[in-house]
Amino acid sequence: MKYVVDANIVLSGLKAGNITELLLSPHIELIAPDLFFTELENNRAEIQRKSSFSPQEFNLLTETLKQKIQAIPFEAFRSTFHLAEKLLCDHPKDIPYVALALQFNIPFWTYEERFKRMNPLVVITTKEVRKKLQRE
Numbered sequence: 001m002k003y004v005v006d007a008n009i010v011l012s013g014l015k016a017g018n019i020t021e022l023l024l025s026p027h028i029e030l031i032a033p034d035l036f037f038t039e040l041e042n043n044r045a046e047i048q049r050k051s052s053f054s055p056q057e058f059n060l061l062t063e064t065l066k067q068k069i070q071a072i073p074f075e076a077f078r079s080t081f082h083l084a085e086k087l088l089c090d091h092p093k094d095i096p097y098v099a100l101a102l103q104f105n106i107p108f109w110t111y112e113e114r115f116k117r118m119n120p121l122v123v124i125t126t127k128e129v130r131k132k133l134q135r136e
Helices: 007-016 036-042 044-051 055-068 078-087 092-104 113-117 126-135
Strands: 002-005 029-033 069-072
Touching: 002 007, 002 092, 007 036, 007 044, 029 092, 036 044, 036 055, 036 069, 044 055, 055 069, 078 092
Parallel strands: 002 029, 029 069
Antiparallel strands: none
8 A cells, every 4th residue: 555645644643653553554655745854853842742752762763754754856746736736725735745646646645634525636544544454
């Protein structure tokens, strides 16, 4: 199973610790725009505060995620960026994630229900990912 993972999925999972087994599952392949790790670093203080990770634990987790989540450069999904802009004119921070999902024609794993109404985007929720993984 391959998905474009929304930064909010990972950030929420790190804070709450409730989806770590999904994020690190060997049965799930994750990709994200290369700005993903910048977002993670920009939220370091909040993640550490809400999760009680020490700086060393956060660094280890970041390195683990860098091995698990393939960062895709903008050039690889440039051709679908304009379509993503049209779909998300009011949420520019999500445009790279949607463009990436459209480019590779794979589901976008996100919490945000509003994406489910955006054709041709295919969206999957954490609950659906968990169900698919249980069937494997």
